[in-house]
Amino acid sequence: MAKPAFIRSTILANHGFTGVFTLRQGGISAAPFDEQNYGSGLGDPESNIEHNLHRLIKAVALPSKPHQAIQIHQTDLLWCNGQGHIHQQHADILISNQARTAVSVCVADCLPVLLADPETEMIAAVHAGWRGTAAGIVKHAVRSMLDHGVKRKNLLAVLGPCIGPCCFAIGNETASALEKSTAGATNAISRTAGIHADLPEINRLQLIESGITGVHIETITTCTACDSERFFSFRRDGKRTGRHLAVVATPLRT
Numbered sequence: 448m449a450k451p452a453f454i455r456s457t458i459l460a461n462h463g464f465t466g467v468f469t470l471r472q473g474g475i476s477a478a479p480f481d482e483q484n485y486g487s488g489l490g491d492p493e494s495n496i497e498h499n500l501h502r503l504i505k506a507v508a509l510p511s512k513p514h515q516a517i518q519i520h521q522t523d524l525l526w527c528n529g530q531g532h533i534h535q536q537h538a539d540i541l542i543s544n545q546a547r548t549a550v551s552v553c554v555a556d557c558l559p560v561l562l563a564d565p566e567t568e569m570i571a572a573v574h575a576g577w578r579g580t581a582a583g584i585v586k587h588a589v590r591s592m593l594d595h596g597v598k599r600k601n602l603l604a605v606l607g608p609c610i611g612p613c614c615f616a617i618g619n620e621t622a623s624a625l626e627k628s629t630a631g632a633t634n635a636i637s638r639t640a641g642i643h644a645d646l647p648e649i650n651r652l653q654l655i656e657s658g659i660t661g662v663h664i665e666t667i668t669t670c671t672a673c674d675s676e677r678f679f680s681f682r683r684d685g686k687r688t689g690r691h692l693a694v695v696a697t698p699l700r701t
């Protein structure tokens with residue numbers, strides 16, 4: 448069987464962190480969750496998800512099982528420590544400053560953002576759909592990290608694969624909520640042939656507003672709705688499709 452496919456963040460790898468975004472290939476889930484599904488409670492047997500996770504941990508060489516939470520498109524934050532599991536708690540930001548810990552978010556079209564600070568080795572995984580983006584979720588995550596001793600100038604960020612501006616058609620209300628979220632967001636919303644939003648760009652602007660250095664922000668440019676080979680897409684396939692996992696782990700200390 449093919450190994451679990453994923454995209455590895457270059458900027459995190461260059462600083463000793465593990466940061467990955469899973470792709471469809473290399474899992475054991477059957478259609479419509481084929482193949483590498485991490486979405487629970489959608490119809491794919493839990494044993495498949497567990498198996499996919501086990502194989503991913505091995506393939507990526509994660510220090511421990513990633514923490515997950517119940518994501519509800521808000522800005523609640525959960526501190527995590529040690530061996531991960533699925534917390535029965537609502538959180539769209541999972542954060543840790545403990546050794547050998549991995550945190551993750553589940554996505555299909557929504558933007559996963561991974562944050563890491565090389566000095567304190569603090570990490571965070573953020574689930575930024577349009578609601579989270581409108582609520583400035585990455586600004587909340589950065590604020591918490593700064594409050595816990597992270598220096599702005601050191602913080603690294605990766606904007607993972609998500610639905611692109613080509614496919615992310617939105618209504619007027621959503622557009623105005625996104626426009627209000629940060630300076631310059633208006634330029635990331637196109638109003639030719641309907642209204643389309645550029646979620647990664649709006650989140651990038653929020654990171655810049657938070658004081659993150661431009662060269663410390665990596666953007667994985669792709670569109671999950673356009674690329675059915677590599678990505679699940681809620682917009683394209685509806686609710687009964689798989690979910691990707693975006694994981695960041697603290698460095699392995701020797």
Ligand SMILES: [Zn+2]
Nearest residue numbers: 613614670673
């Ligand atoms: Zn597209």
